[in-house]
Amino acid sequence: MARLYIVPTPIGNLEDITLRALRILKEVDLILAEDTRTTAKLLQHYGIGKPMQSHHLHNEHKTVAFISEKIASGLNVALVSDAGTPGISDPGFLLVRECLRAGLDVECLPGPTAFVPALVNSGLPCDTFVFAGFLPQKKGRQTKLKQYAAETRTMVFYESPFRLVKALEEFALHFGPARKVSVSRELTKLYEENFRGTVEEAVAHFSAKTVKGEIVIVVEGKADDDE
Numbered sequence: 001m002a003r004l005y006i007v008p009t010p011i012g013n014l015e016d017i018t019l020r021a022l023r024i025l026k027e028v029d030l031i032l033a034e035d036t037r038t039t040a041k042l043l044q045h046y047g048i049g050k051p052m053q054s055h056h057l058h059n060e061h062k063t064v065a066f067i068s069e070k071i072a073s074g075l076n077v078a079l080v081s082d083a084g085t086p087g088i089s090d091p092g093f094l095l096v097r098e099c100l101r102a103g104l105d106v107e108c109l110p111g112p113t114a115f116v117p118a119l120v121n122s123g124l125p126c127d128t129f130v131f132a133g134f135l136p137q138k139k140g141r142q143t144k145l146k147q148y149a150a151e152t153r154t155m156v157f158y159e160s161p162f163r164l165v166k167a168l169e170e171f172a173l174h175f176g177p178a179r180k181v182s183v184s185r186e187l188t189k190l191y192e193e194n195f196r197g198t199v200e201e202a203v204a205h206f207s208a209k210t211v212k213g214e215i216v217i218v219v220e221g222k223a224d225d226d227e
């Protein structure tokens with residue numbers, strides 16, 4: 001039976017793709033890509049030539065029904081995003097839900113995603129954690145921060161380099177300046193940086209330079225006895 005494959009792709013280093021991901025990308029009939037130019041570079045690197053169709057935030061509402069019909073008619077389809085695992089702060093959820101509603105098989109391959117290496121090498125507890133993804137940029141941001149102030153598990157945030165210092169300053173305000181934090185920048189890439197310290201130290205470190213690249217922030221949870 002044909003199915004939808006969710007295929008994780010590298011978050012920087014092109015070697016970070018599994019043998020099975022490469023085989024599935026070679027075998028499927030169609031690849032849905034967030035940005036076909038980005039995925040074309042990856043496919044070219046691995047000598048894979050496949051029809052591609054764009055599938056991104058702005059068209060996924062319109063195309064999910066059409067794609068699930070294609071799978072139902074016997075086409076094997078792979079969904080990839082620009083980096084990491086589709087569905088994790090990337091398009092994917094709507095298509096998975098639609099395929100499952102239509103009684104189709106969905107298989108997500110294990111593979112790269114930015115939050116796992118950031119969390120594990122933060123040195124903060126990772127036995128239980130909250131994946132917070134991107135905070136809302138405006139409406140709802142303060143409400144979320146207030147909610148997270150009471151969170152006792154380690155929290156993982158995705159943030160843009162332009163808002164990193166602002167986010168850290170907000171964390172100082174809501175969680176306290178002494179809360180431990182780890183900021184992972186450009187994971188798996190040439191200029192990878194992992195800064196570990198207090199929120200206050202992180203503000204000082206990143207305020208002193210122009211921040212570039214992709215960023216994951218991992219924040220210690222509130223101490224259980226911390227009133």
Ligand code: SAM
Pocket residue numbers: 011012081083084085086087088089090112113114115157158159160184185186187188189214215216
């Ligand atoms: N689907 C991806 C995943 O599985 O991690 C996430 C996609 S989301 C649109 C992009 C965000 O992921 C970036 O803004 C950054 O927070 C994080 N990210 C992606 N690649 C990264 C990297 N190499 N280093 C640090 N953060 C990264």
